[in-house]
Amino acid sequence: MSHSSAPRMRKCRQKKEEEEEEPLGGDMEDLFNEKETQNIRTSLLDWYDENQRDLPWRKKTRSGTEKERRAYEVWVSEIMLQQTRVQTVMEYYKRWMHKWPTIYDLAQASLEEVNEMWAGLGYYRRARFLLEGAKMVVAGKEGFPNKASSLTKVKGIGEYTAGAIASIAFNEAVPVVDGNVIRVLARLKAISANPKDRLTVKNFWKLAAQLVDPSRPGDFNQSLMELGATLCSVSKPSCSSCPISSQCRAYSLFQENRSIPVTEYPTKVVKAKPKVDFCCVCVLEIQIQEKNQSGGRFVLVKRPEEGLLAGLWEFPSVILDKEASLAARRKAINLYLKEAFHLEPEETCTVVSRKELGEFVHIFTHIRRKIYVELLVVQLTEGGTIDLFKDEAEDTLTWKCVDSDVLSTMGLTSAVRKVYSMVEAHKQDLSVSSNRTAISRKRRIT
Structure with missing residues (x-):
């Protein structure tokens, strides 16, 4: 490398570091303050305790090996729920767990068996990665990873799934961000930035990380997702029943100006033509x-x-x-x-x-x-x-x-x-x- 190019390279690296460390910016300039955070945690958890849906993959986690089994159940349910309706997933989940109740059972399965069990859920790569990930965990010597950072090293487990498993099964205080969570956060803060933009997504993770309750991280993350899946829906949000509507900036703006509905958030992104x-x-x-x-x-x-x-x-x-x-x-x-x-x-x-x-x-x-x-x-x-x-x-x-x-x-x-x-x-x-x-x-x- 010539000496003349070195300053330019350093400047590029410096610019990239500044980009990575920049504040929320734009209409995401502020995090929740301490009072807001505590109110949202309390309100959501109280609401969740009273209103959570009875789903087959929701149960209390015990200790020891029970946590590993719980982690496996959360993993399967989260992979199935990606881009699939809850009502559709329920029967698939029950059949799957009956056939492969533990990760060790799944690791012995063939891809053809897994594909046959998955048939109708779509996005079949999810099933293949689930099988490959199970074989990878069982073949390892350290058991089921119990931290989000180590879970992301398993085939097919991304940042969201890792956060769900780590918080729900292992009680690690880490956030989760999916479409439901983005919708809730975008409305709470009235965020109009493109929700698909890389930096915007990164900032949603910052907001979610600030909110997650350290004493009940799994329940809190599920309450946030549950709110987005039920009351804070895409087109017909039930703001009058929402436990945190009093802290929702989008709802406040709507009350001031009825021409700006809550459904304006998050910003709708035009999909590319298939x-x-x-x-x-x-x-x-x-x-x-x-x-x-x-x-x-x-x-x-x-x-x-x-x-x-x-x-x-x-x-x-x-x-x-x-x-x-x-x-x-x-x-x-x-x-x-x-x-x-x-x-x-x-x-x-x-x-x-x-x-x-x-x-x-x-x-x-x-x-x-x-x-x-x-x-x-x-x-x-x-x-x-x-x-x-x-x-x-x-x-x-x-x-x-x-x-x-x-x-x-x-x-x-x-x-x-x-x-x-x-x-x-x-x-x-x-x-x-x-x-x-x-x-x-x-x-x-x-």
């Missing part, structure tokens, strides 16, 4: 008629271990970057089947039927996907059957064939289940139509 793509799904049903065997089986393909819906099972599909005609979609599917399974309709197999079932739109986090669905029923030649159904080791299996009764009980994503529902509806229509035809023929004969 990427749009198109997907043609081919439900491939194999009819087996060799060596006195008969019946139909469906082909499922396992997704890559990284990326969207990692490691999950789905029907054969092809992603397109634009709208395509039926002929173009079938051409893309035919190419995929040939490359993946050496399967060529009319060449290596007999097409029994091929029917376009319809389309629907499925929304992922950042993707709006239009899905076209078709059912392709084929009968394989003997050689084709041998090639397609060759034995493979379980750990290297990237596709499999399953019977319809197995498929209907598998843990599949909501999009895959919707596709299969279209197949079932089509088969039901065929059955009804066939019965009507048979009855009509019988009547003509008689």
Whole structure:
């Protein structure tokens, strides 16, 4: 490095340090004073003791190993609750805990078992990280981490989840900041800064850290989240019932000027438009008629271990970057089947039927996907059957064939289940139509 660049580098470092240490700034210039802090703690905890919802993951923590079990329960519940409604999570949580009551039980599970248990909750990476984190903790020699700073070193545990586990299970006086907490704090202080901005988020953590009650940190953090989830809601806050409305600056401003509702806080951030793509799904049903065997089986393909819906099972599909005609979609599917399974309709197999079932739109986090669905029923030649159904080791299996009764009980994503529902509806229509035809023929004969 040249000498001439050294002063400039020092200045950059100094500027960064000043940025990191700057006060709350803007409309976040002041922390709560001591009286405000104490009043908020007392009011919230009293309200929480009387009004907390009866949720399966809420219980009193005892000592010793019971704390580790409690930490595991909090961890599972918090991961499930990310971007998912409480009512939806409750049954999933109960089933999960029945199957894997301790972290040691979970650490013995396979990713496929976990994905099947998680099916329908969405954001499947959360489930994978939960499993990997459990294996990491069990493999360690120091037991379950009991400090927020050490919890963040576990795979899949961020600052918020670490704070929740540490405060609720281990009684550490650390804050938590999620969407509910940000909404409560933004209204208490009438903060109009962008809630997604890095420095703004950092300042929300400062406010939450100041408020957390040192004697009951877990209960206080839950009371703050509970308030945001119930009374201090996004669009219809119940300010008249709120235990801390007398200290809420947004509510005070609303009383002075009715044109500024409490819902103005926090500032609404315009979401980026999701990427749009198109997907043609081919439900491939194999009819087996060799060596006195008969019946139909469906082909499922396992997704890559990284990326969207990692490691999950789905029907054969092809992603397109634009709208395509039926002929173009079938051409893309035919190419995929040939490359993946050496399967060529009319060449290596007999097409029994091929029917376009319809389309629907499925929304992922950042993707709006239009899905076209078709059912392709084929009968394989003997050689084709041998090639397609060759034995493979379980750990290297990237596709499999399953019977319809197995498929209907598998843990599949909501999009895959919707596709299969279209197949079932089509088969039901065929059955009804066939019965009507048979009855009509019988009547003509008689």
